[in-house]
Amino acid sequence: MALDIVLIAGILLGVVVHLLLRRRFQSIRRLRLPPGPSGVPILGALPQIGPMPHASLANLALRYGPIMYLRMGTTGVVVASSAGASRSFLKALDLQFANRPSPISGKDVSYDGQDFVFANYGPRWKLLRKLANLHFLGSKALTEWAPVRCDEIGRMLRAMLESSRNSRPVMVSEAMVYASANIIGQVMLSRRVFESQGEESNQFKDAITELLAWSGKFSIGDFVPAIAWMDLQGVQRQLRRVHVKLDALITALMAEHEVTAHEREGRPDVLDLVMANRVDADGVSLSDVNMKGFISDMFIAGTDTSSIIIEWALAEMLRNPTILQRAQDEMDEVIGKNRRLEESDMPNLPYLRAICKEALRLHPSTPLGVPHYTFEACEVDGYHIPPNTRLIVNVWAIGRDPDVWEHPLEFKPERFLSGRNAKIEPLGNDFELIPFGAGRRICVGMHAGLIMLQYGLGSLLHSFHWQLADDVEKLDMKEKFGAVLPKAVPLKAVVKPRLLESAYM
Numbered sequence: 001m002a003l004d005i006v007l008i009a010g011i012l013l014g015v016v017v018h019l020l021l022r023r024r025f026q027s028i029r030r031l032r033l034p035p036g037p038s039g040v041p042i043l044g045a046l047p048q049i050g051p052m053p054h055a056s057l058a059n060l061a062l063r064y065g066p067i068m069y070l071r072m073g074t075t076g077v078v079v080a081s082s083a084g085a086s087r088s089f090l091k092a093l094d095l096q097f098a099n100r101p102s103p104i105s106g107k108d109v110s111y112d113g114q115d116f117v118f119a120n121y122g123p124r125w126k127l128l129r130k131l132a133n134l135h136f137l138g139s140k141a142l143t144e145w146a147p148v149r150c151d152e153i154g155r156m157l158r159a160m161l162e163s164s165r166n167s168r169p170v171m172v173s174e175a176m177v178y179a180s181a182n183i184i185g186q187v188m189l190s191r192r193v194f195e196s197q198g199e200e201s202n203q204f205k206d207a208i209t210e211l212l213a214w215s216g217k218f219s220i221g222d223f224v225p226a227i228a229w230m231d232l233q234g235v236q237r238q239l240r241r242v243h244v245k246l247d248a249l250i251t252a253l254m255a256e257h258e259v260t261a262h263e264r265e266g267r268p269d270v271l272d273l274v275m276a277n278r279v280d281a282d283g284v285s286l287s288d289v290n291m292k293g294f295i296s297d298m299f300i301a302g303t304d305t306s307s308i309i310i311e312w313a314l315a316e317m318l319r320n321p322t323i324l325q326r327a328q329d330e331m332d333e334v335i336g337k338n339r340r341l342e343e344s345d346m347p348n349l350p351y352l353r354a355i356c357k358e359a360l361r362l363h364p365s366t367p368l369g370v371p372h373y374t375f376e377a378c379e380v381d382g383y384h385i386p387p388n389t390r391l392i393v394n395v396w397a398i399g400r401d402p403d404v405w406e407h408p409l410e411f412k413p414e415r416f417l418s419g420r421n422a423k424i425e426p427l428g429n430d431f432e433l434i435p436f437g438a439g440r441r442i443c444v445g446m447h448a449g450l451i452m453l454q455y456g457l458g459s460l461l462h463s464f465h466w467q468l469a470d471d472v473e474k475l476d477m478k479e480k481f482g483a484v485l486p487k488a489v490p491l492k493a494v495v496k497p498r499l500l501e502s503a504y505m
């Protein structure tokens, strides 16, 4: 009897110990973090991120793999560096990662997270996104605003024609930023923001360029919030300085817009429509600060993105004149030389579209996208991701992945004309090419950005012969890292008209 009790007690104890050990091992297995560098005390892996973080992270991924976990300061960061890894996050875990980390150094420029880009996933973000799609950036709205794009690109081409007559070189990205800002101004606020290309528009471009350069910096305070107040690298100070300039411009534009409301009766612009619908059926409402953030985001995200890619594409073609020639031949055949390119020509220009995809692959304007954030713990490909983790998708590394792209560093638009790659589109479904991101937070201006890229670049190629301003000097192809990735040395070129004079009028 006593033996039985001892035996049963022993078996029970064995079962309990077994269950406890199994749970313990399971939880250890469940809590396996993705591989990554161990880093140093306090700063974690931050010292391993050099001045070109997209390249540093790509190098670390070669060692640790496409899903990598880094502790940066006191913040956990997971980095996705392959098509498969980005699909695991932006498709399978899209909802969990649909938030943004709180912008510490970008506190001012994001209106303390009250804008659109940094809004967390929730009712206010949904309302902003709905209104942006409905009135500004969705396909119906884009069709309605096509005459504005035609007008502004026409002005840009005429200004370049003038430069060629006066033997003045053109600064490609400046011209495109000026055109893009005026398109956004006309559509959103019924006014061109700059009447002439010159000091005022250059100040605006410089402010946006500076803002994007500083906001891409890996600021220590963003990763060690306890010491953010010290602003050790001066990032917040610099961003505040630029924000003050841009905010003054936006405040003035909004005030003027209110005064001129009577002039737009029956023909509302985007701001009128968004203002009129700023409270939705569920009572979610947009404050004046939300509205300022919305306008500011549209100018910032909508101007220095397509223009950067156009500049890179032209630079690549100046290094590879046969590509430039083939693009011009295609347009001459489809359009001729009596008129300029129209948006409706685009379906008939497969080579031009391939050039745009190739530029988006090799030179995505936002190399690390915009960071995502999860408040909840989750599991990805068998790895545990702790709560409050930041997600970086290395879009730049994905576009250069040698396992996907043959000769990844070469600019070869032909790769998109046949075979498997011909089906790849940069629209968030093919994770090998995600310059606009993917999932719910995919760029809301994706279609507008693509139109500006194809129509802007196509118009420049079709309208002019291109030559480097300084033929002797080798074209500098270095990148300058920030939230966006422009050429370190802006492209300066000499143009000569190639269409009938009447085509420019």
Ligand code: HEM
Binding pocket: 116, 117, 118, 129, 137, 184, 297, 298, 299, 301, 302, 303, 305, 306, 309, 364, 365, 366, 369, 370, 371, 435, 436, 437, 438, 440, 441, 442, 443, 444, 445, 446, 448, 449, 450, 453
């Ligand atoms: C070629 C041009 C462009 C590129 C490459 C680009 C790229 C991106 C990327 C990578 C994101 C982050 C997506 C993510 O979080 O996963 C983004 C977000 C965003 N973009 Fe663009 N963009 C372009 C043009 C535009 C334009 C023309 C506008 C507006 C006029 C715009 C407005 C925005 C906004 C508001 C967001 C934030 C969306 C959100 O958080 O829900 N973008 N863009």
